[in-house]
């Protein structure tokens with residue numbers, strides 16, 4: 770579905786290092802360790818183009834990946850939020866970078882807000898969603914790590930997350946269920962990202 774190559778373009782530790790806003794972008798947001806980098810890898814069918822880790826706080830900059838030749842769109846892997854163990858100053862720097870990017874990026878077509886299937890929407894997620902609502906930045910809620918819980922639990926968290934999405938003005942009124950590990954929901958997400966990139 771994503772025809773052509775995927776290449777790493779650059780890491781931006783601050784807004785002034787962003788690439789020129791000349792192609793559509795889709796961003797990956799979510800709590801530390803929710804599986805942003807893993808989902809990006811699964812989506813483009815590469816094992817480790819984005820770096821993942823069992824230790825939260827792996828992704829510390831905005832990482833831009835280019836899809837297609839000729840270039841179709843960029844995927845943006847972002848630092849996680851809600852990571853209590855990082856030094857407060859570092860957390861604040863990440864938070865500001867992510868917030869400023871999300872609020873101000875004209876080519877940003879959609880943000881994927883990832884939610885851990887085991888935990889559902891947490892207060893920090895709701896905070897992120899409210900910020901996006903206020904900035905009128907459209908986002909999709911995507912459940913991750915679906916392989917980690919039972920089908921019955923997954924159904925319940927899916928229903929609860931869907932109900933949450935429908936309370937928010939900028940949230941897409943559907944929730945995709947994924948597992949990067951098992952490949953679940955990846956084709957559906959790919960189709961969604963492709964259509965979002967054309968917005």
Ligand code: GTP
Pocket residue numbers: 799800801802803804805806807808820821822823824825826827828829847848849850913914915916917947948949950951
């Ligand atoms: P930060 O960059 O620290 O914010 O984390 P992240 O959201 O990018 O998470 P990352 O992709 O690095 O994954 C965190 C951990 O979760 C890694 O150990 C992954 O292997 C694991 N993980 C990610 N997705 C899945 C999944 O679908 N299933 C399972 N079982 N584990 C997963």
Ligand code: MG
Pocket residue numbers: 805806807820821827828846847
């Ligand atoms: Mg990461």
